[in-house]
Amino acid sequence: MRKRAIWIILSVLLxxxxxxxxxxxxxxxxxxxxxxxxxxxxxxxxxxxIGHDPGTEWGTGLTSTNNNTIRRNANICxxxxxxxxPFDPADEWTGYAQNTLGGLGSHTYSCSxxxxxxxxxxxxxxxxxxxxxxxxxxxxxPISTVGYxxxxxxxxxxxxxxxxxxxxxxxxxRDVWVISRTNLPGVSEDQTTPSLxxxxxxxxxxxxxxxxxTGAACEAWGTGPTGWDPNAAxxxxxxxxxxxxxxxxxxxxxxxxxxxxxxxxxGYMSCxxxxxxxxxxxxxxxxxxxxxxxxxxxxYTVNQPFLMGTFCHYNNPIYAPTTQGQLHSVPxxxxxSGIRCDDVNISPPLEGDTISFTYHFRLDETPNTAGTCVYPxxxxxxxxxxxxxxxxxxxxxxxxxxxQVTYTIVALGFMHEDEYGNCPTWDGAMAARDFISxxxxxxxxxxxGMIADEVPQAVELLYFTATAGDGAVILDWxxxxxxxxxxxxxxxxTTKDGIKTRLNPDMIPSNVAPGSPYGSAYQFVDETVDPGxxxxxxxxxxxxxxxxxxxxxxxxxxx
Numbered sequence: 001m002r003k004r005a006i007w008i009i010l011s012v013l014l015x016x017x018x019x020x021x022x023x024x025x026x027x028x029x030x031x032x033x034x035x036x037x038x039x040x041x042x043x044x045x046x047x048x049x050i051g052h053d054p055g056t057e058w059g060t061g062l063t064s065t066n067n068n069t070i071r072r073n074a075n076i077c078x079x080x081x082x083x084x085x086p087f088d089p090a091d092e093w094t095g096y097a098q099n100t101l102g103g104l105g106s107h108t109y110s111c112s113x114x115x116x117x118x119x120x121x122x123x124x125x126x127x128x129x130x131x132x133x134x135x136x137x138x139x140x141x142p143i144s145t146v147g148y149x150x151x152x153x154x155x156x157x158x159x160x161x162x163x164x165x166x167x168x169x170x171x172x173x174r175d176v177w178v179i180s181r182t183n184l185p186g187v188s189e190d191q192t193t194p195s196l197x198x199x200x201x202x203x204x205x206x207x208x209x210x211x212x213x214t215g216a217a218c219e220a221w222g223t224g225p226t227g228w229d230p231n232a233a234x235x236x237x238x239x240x241x242x243x244x245x246x247x248x249x250x251x252x253x254x255x256x257x258x259x260x261x262x263x264x265x266x267g268y269m270s271c272x273x274x275x276x277x278x279x280x281x282x283x284x285x286x287x288x289x290x291x292x293x294x295x296x297x298x299x300y301t302v303n304q305p306f307l308m309g310t311f312c313h314y315n316n317p318i319y320a321p322t323t324q325g326q327l328h329s330v331p332x333x334x335x336x337s338g339i340r341c342d343d344v345n346i347s348p349p350l351e352g353d354t355i356s357f358t359y360h361f362r363l364d365e366t367p368n369t370a371g372t373c374v375y376p377x378x379x380x381x382x383x384x385x386x387x388x389x390x391x392x393x394x395x396x397x398x399x400x401x402x403x404q405v406t407y408t409i410v411a412l413g414f415m416h417e418d419e420y421g422n423c424p425t426w427d428g429a430m431a432a433r434d435f436i437s438x439x440x441x442x443x444x445x446x447x448x449g450m451i452a453d454e455v456p457q458a459v460e461l462l463y464f465t466a467t468a469g470d471g472a473v474i475l476d477w478x479x480x481x482x483x484x485x486x487x488x489x490x491x492x493x494t495t496k497d498g499i500k501t502r503l504n505p506d507m508i509p510s511n512v513a514p515g516s517p518y519g520s521a522y523q524f525v526d527e528t529v530d531p532g533x534x535x536x537x538x539x540x541x542x543x544x545x546x547x548x549x550x551x552x553x554x555x556x557x558x559x
Contacts, residue, residue, distance in 0.1 A: 031290035031308055035254035036331035037241045038219050041209050042362070044148070045079025045118045048203030049087045053156025057200040058087050062095030066200025069100040069122045075491065075500040077113030077138040078548040083205055098124050104134055104187045107176050111489070111502045113138030114364075114374075116148065118206050119176060123198065131196050132180040132187075135166075135206060140173040141367055141374075147328065150179060150196065153203040160205070162198075167191045209328045216256035216327040217318075218271035220280055226250045228421070230287050230312045231442055237280050239271070255285030256327045257318030267319065286361060286385075287312040288332055288447075301342075305412055305426035305448050308334060312444040313363075313385055313437040329362045334449075336409060341398035349396035350404075357390040357409050368439060375436050385435040387411050388484055407453050410483075414445035433510055434486075459485050459541040459549065462519065466537050466556040473526040473556055477539055479519030485510045489540040489548075490524055496536055496553060503528075507542065531558050 043050075047065065048058050057066030064070075070093040080087070089095065096103075100122075107119040119136035133150060137143050146168055151160035164179070167190070171177055179191040198204055221242065224235025234253060259282035261267040272279025290309040300306040335356045340346050349355070366373065368380035375382045395406040413431045418424055423446035437443040460480040467474045475490060487507035491500035503526055511520035529535060538552035 030292040031334060031336050032252075033288035033290050033309060033332050033334045034252050035221060035241075035286065035288070036333060036358075038216050038254055038256065038327055038330045041207055042329055043081050043083040044116055044206040044208050045081065046083035046203060046205040047080075047087070047089075047118060047121055048153070048201075049085065050083045050153050050203045050205065051156060051158035052084075052203075054201050059089040059093075059095070062097065063090045063093055064095065064200070065089060065121065065123060067098045067124055067126070068200075069096040069098070069103075069120065070094065071096065071103055071121075072107070072117065072119045072136070074108045074110040075502070076548075077109060077111040077117065078542060079113075079115070079117040079206065083203070093121075098126075099130060101132075101184055101187055104132060104178055104184070105176060107134065107136045109136070109138065109174070110499065111138075112140070115139065116143060116171070116206060118204075121204065122180075123200055125199070128182060129197070130181065130184060131198055132178060132184060132189075133196070133204065133206075135171075135177040135179070137171045137173055137175050137177075141369060142170045142172050144326075145169050145171055145177065147208050147326065149207050151205045151207050152196075152198045153205065154199070155201070162195055164193055164195055218258050218283065219254075219256045219327075220272070220283065220285075222251075222253040222255065222280060224250045228289065228310075230289070230310070230314075230444055231281070233277050234280065237277070239274065251287050251289045253285060253287040253314075254327075254330050255280060255283035255314065257284050257316075259283055260317035260319045282316055282318075283314070284316045284318050285314050285327065286330060286332075287314065288334075290334070300451065302407070302451050302453060305428075305450050307423050307426075308411075308447045308449045310417075310423070310444055311414065311435065311447045312442055313383070313435065314442050315383060315437045315439050317440060326365055327363050329360055332359050332361055333357070334359060334409075339396060341400070347399075349398055349407075351396045355394075355396050357394050359390060359411050360388040362386045362388070380439045382439065383437045385437060386486070387413075387435075405453055407451050409449045410452050412448040412450050414447055416445055428512065433512065459483075459543075460519065461539070461541075461551055464537075464539045464551055464554055466535070466554045468556050468558045469525070471527065471529075471558075473529050473535060473537075473558060475524040475526060475537060475539075476522070477551075478521040479512075481519050482510050482512050482541075484543045485512070486542050488522065489542065490526075491538040491540065492526065493536050493538075493553075494533060498536070500538060529558050533557065 057064040062068055070089050073092055073094060076092045104120060117136050117138055120134035122132040124130040145166040148166045150164045152162040154161045177190045180189045181196040183192060220237055220239050222234035222237030225232035258268045259279055288309055288311050291307050333356050337354045339349055339353050341349055364384045366381045366383055373381035375384050389410050390408055395408045397404050397406050413433045414435050415424055415431050426448050435445055459482050462478040462480050464477040487509045490503040492503055493500050534555055534557045536553040536555045538550055540548050540550050542548045
């Protein structure tokens with residue numbers, strides 16, 4: 001069947017002319033982006049399934065959540081960041097009898113992660129009602145506990161009934177944090193609180209931001225400037241989020257933090273005062289300037305990349321007391337005007353010709369400690385920004401009479417401006433799926449999108465094979481799509497149930513940008529093998545929310 005075309009004709013004006021009996025349509029318009037409220041709630045790791053009541057417990061036998069201790073397996077270093085998917089402890093946990101406390105305070109690991117995870121869970125409805133949670137820093141660098149909380153979801157509720165902020169501390173790399181309802185024999189708790197109360201059928205979540213957290217320090221929002229200079233003074237700004245409407249194509253900004261020392265200025269001891277434009281410009285944050293097309297005939301069809309606008313990360317030196325927070329995640333609502341369906345009437349979608357899409361920008365602000373840089377950078381360490389796709393309900397519908405087709409606009413990724421400050425034509429081979437931002441600079445890139453009628457929610461794996469080579473095992477895999485994929489890990493064991501050892505020291509990055517309807521082919525050569533031994537291999541994909549999905553195993557014997 002012929003692929004229907006969708007036009008994004010960036011337009012607020014429609015002019016029709018009759019020339020020699022023909023009708024021509026001319027269009028002009030814009031894309032606008034507005035930052036929403038900062039520091040939304042993010043699930044880091046969840047035990048159970050939020051919004052579902054399993055009855056008594058999740059799992060069975062010792063590996064269940066009722067009157068047992070369960071301990072995260074050593075090869076699991078990424079959390080369950082969804083929280084609403086089905087949960088079986090046997091997938092990632094080992095179970096122990098009720099009131100087994102000997103492992104609290106330390107954790108055995110055989111892999112590396114990118115943040116905090118829940119590493120041990122203790123539940124006992126008897127013996128004084130013992131409940132405890134152990135949190136593990138799966139990285140080699142320190143992570144502040146500011147902004148993190150434990151939330152309890154009782155009796156299948158989708159809303160947390162208890163929120164317990166973690167005490168302020170810095171958790172060293174590979175260290176653990178134990179939070180308990182009461183003092184436990186032989187255990188050195190980092191935090192004791194009687195509010196940590198949960199049953200075996202309650203979901204327990206480690207979250208960041210949202211309820212129980214005050215938000216980012218000195219948070220502020222601005223509109224403008226109207227030109228293309230991202231460092232020019234804003235038209236207006238304020239410390240309370242507001243709906244910046246109607247849509248326009250000037251810069252929209254979100255900033256936070258107390259400005260640190262700059263030049264001969266000592267820095268701010270408090271948040272910038274209202275009207276202090278200079279203070280606002282010295283904060284860190286994000287900016288977006290939507291695309292305004294002047295060509296009246298420019299149009300984009302399904303699976304054709306187009307420029308959405310310019311994104312900037314203002315990576316300025318800021319500081320704040322440890323009781324104040326960092327920027328974690330901010331939604332950007334992008335409004336696209338002039339959408340048309342390709343039929344005989346060139347009609348708008350059922351939802352109208354101006355539709356908004358929400359993309360969540362997550363900031364990974366890394367510590368500037370020598371030897372611990374996570375991303376390629378100039379000293380000190382660079383930060384990274386990851387962009388998720390819009391939720392499934394943010395679609396538009398074209399009615400073709402005999403059929404209706406739904407579409408959305410996915411974020412493809414970023415490309416650098418050229419030497420003249422212009423955005424180049426999209427080139428997937430040159431584009432970046434994430435945004436790496438050097439410290440102390442305003443770092444900008446061109447952000448691209450694409451209309452898609454199929455938006456898969458996970459990596460679609462075509463194949464994963466292990467082939468015996470000359471003194472090595474060759475691992476090949478190919479993906480059909482990689483929506484929101486961050487990268488891959490490979491694991492090996494000598495039995496199906498054996499301890500999995502990670503082969504790649506660093507994450508194998510995705511070759512495609514988030515949201516792309518395309519996949520890619522990959523290869524890894526394992527030279528640390530012995531002849532005559534059967535090896536089992538697993539492939540793990542990790543999305544931008546750090547949720548892992550395991551594929552395999554495949555097995556092979558090297559002659």
